[in-house]
Amino acid sequence: MSHLGNKLKAKLEKYAMRKNRVNNQIKASNPDNRIVVTRSNMYIKAEIVDKNWNILACVSDKWLNGKTKSERAFAAWEALAKIISEKKLTKVVFDRNGYLYHGRVKALAEGIRKWGVNL
Numbered sequence: 001m002s003h004l005g006n007k008l009k010a011k012l013e014k015y016a017m018r019k020n021r022v023n024n025q026i027k028a029s030n031p032d033n034r035i036v037v038t039r040s041n042m043y044i045k046a047e048i049v050d051k052n053w054n055i056l057a058c059v060s061d062k063w064l065n066g067k068t069k070s071e072r073a074f075a076a077w078e079a080l081a082k083i084i085s086e087k088k089l090t091k092v093v094f095d096r097n098g099y100l101y102h103g104r105v106k107a108l109a110e111g112i113r114k115w116g117v118n119l
Contacts, residue, residue, distance in 0.1 A: 019098030031093040035080070035112070037105055038097065044073045044104050046080055048092065057083040073104040077111025084117050094119040
């Protein structure tokens with residue numbers, strides 16, 4: 001990372017620290033299932049994985065309708081919440097993967113809580 005500017009270096013270090021802190025907290029609770037969020041500039045994707053990292057379900061907002069990215073993220077979580085209720089998972093851990101809990105990531109979590117799934 002020596003070729004990166006100081007501002008970008010600091011940003012990446014903060015992200016890495018957040019990611020490690022979140023992962024350590026999740027590993028300490030030893031969950032059966034977790035929802036892993038992956039975010040890009042345009043889309044957001046969520047996967048439900050079990051202890052052995054087998055993917056149980058995957059949802060992306062790429063083909064969903066909505067005016068803003070947050071609205072599309074909320075719709076994606078409604079789709080994922082339906083899948084969770086079909087699989088009868090009541091307790092799922094939310095892994096925000098080092099992203100800050102606001103905007104699209106927050107909309108995803110609110111969409112799942114709306115369906116009665118404990119995060």
